[in-house]
Amino acid sequence: MELLFEFLTTLKNTVVDVLPILSIILGFQLLVIRKPIPHIKQVGFGFIYVLIGLALFLLGLEKALFPLGKMMAEQLTAPEFIHAGQEVLTAIHWSDYTWVYIFAAAIGFSTTIAEPSLIAVAIKAEEVSGGAINANSLRISVAIGVAVGIALGSYRIVVGHPIHYYIIAGYVVVVIQTFFCPKLIVPLAYDSGGVTTSTVTVPLVAALGLGLASTIPGRSPLIDGFGLIAFASLFPIIAVMAYAQLTEAKARRAEKKSEKRIQDKENKRNSK
């Protein structure tokens, strides 16, 4: 009963969030395009499904994942866990936080796999590319990018380097890759940076960043707590382009091999 009430509240909030989008779509459809929406019944039901789905999803996250994930981020960054067994705390060393980096990477990877907007883009990309881009491979590459990004971002908070060196270095890598990777993937790769950080990833990652910045001496949560999201949106771009480069290289090698095989056969036939 209580669950139902909570669900209705979440549903109401979701509907309120969607209202601006809905009114823009309806306004333009009725006043500018002035044609009935094709398959209106199906589209309407689709919208209702999306709203119900999103409300259930958010409620479930709020109930199960967020409290647990946030608690874990706090416990893993707490001094009692990091410096367990150390009698006198002399200085912090970046390697004391190994579990934090592993947690950051693991939670970044797994939340990205469950990110609904990434699923949407991956479905569309597979459809548009006629199957040349596999939705699951795309999602896994993006997730690897987020994992590396958040782990590196946590390392940055621990050692206290300024954020823009990392971001600018990342941009340089993106620029270089753009010139060498297959042209078809470039826009999709750029998109994947913005897509990764939404409903599931942001709250958990923010908790990790704040936990780290508030427990490490000399870091301020106000300055160092921000910025993990920037890491999580930069590295997927690199990862997706790398995935395309790898697939292309593999295809080229396979092509060469089969060409060679055909040539060998022909040579044999000729020598006979």
Add this chain to the structure above:
Amino acid sequence: MNNQFFVFLKALLGSCKDLLPIIVVISFFQFAVLQQPMPNIGDILVGLALVVLGLTFFIYGLEMGLFPIGESMAQAFAKKGSISWLLTFAFCLGFGTTVAEPALIAVAKEAAIVAASGGIITDTIESQLSYANGLRFTVAFAVGFAIVVGVLRILRGWPIQYLILGGYVVVVLMTMIAPSWIIGIAYDSGGVTTSTITVPLVTALGVGLASAIKGRNPMIDGFGLIAFASLTPMIFVMIYGMVIS
């Protein structure tokens, strides 16, 4: 009916697979690293069931409602041939979906508290509110602008890399002259703008436009709108920071 049930069951199974990594990671850290029992296991199981169900409904509705409406509107605008209406729609979509975005409202509020405690703005509720609202409208305007530029790019067939890489150069240059307290917030604001409903809609709009216009490739020209929407807020928020200080 039976067939539909089967499809639903299959989708449900797919959602379970999507969620499996999170479950593995959380249990591993809880049991093996932190070595603690799972707290209120009943709540967690109910929550997980809701998440699986929600994800299934969302993806189902996505292909039934969000994708088709985005594409049919793109095609209707392309047929109508009025560029100014299309650009107005693009701006409204970007601005309207961002200005009410809960994640952005939360970040703006937090940023206002930071700014007040740092002495950038006076420590009163009114000045905090006006700062937070200023930030919100800046980001929303930036996203509206981004979608307009992105749609223009699709219409004209401009190559995306020069626009995005040029934007990066602007971000780097601005980082050097913008006040340091705005940089972290500016970098993060690019990531929070794109919500779960905006992304599929905008993607469908781009792909729909690129497939309706002759000579455009939906793969090369259709994607990229979201990339603009995550880039321009960084630039605009840094400008906002410079104007304020």
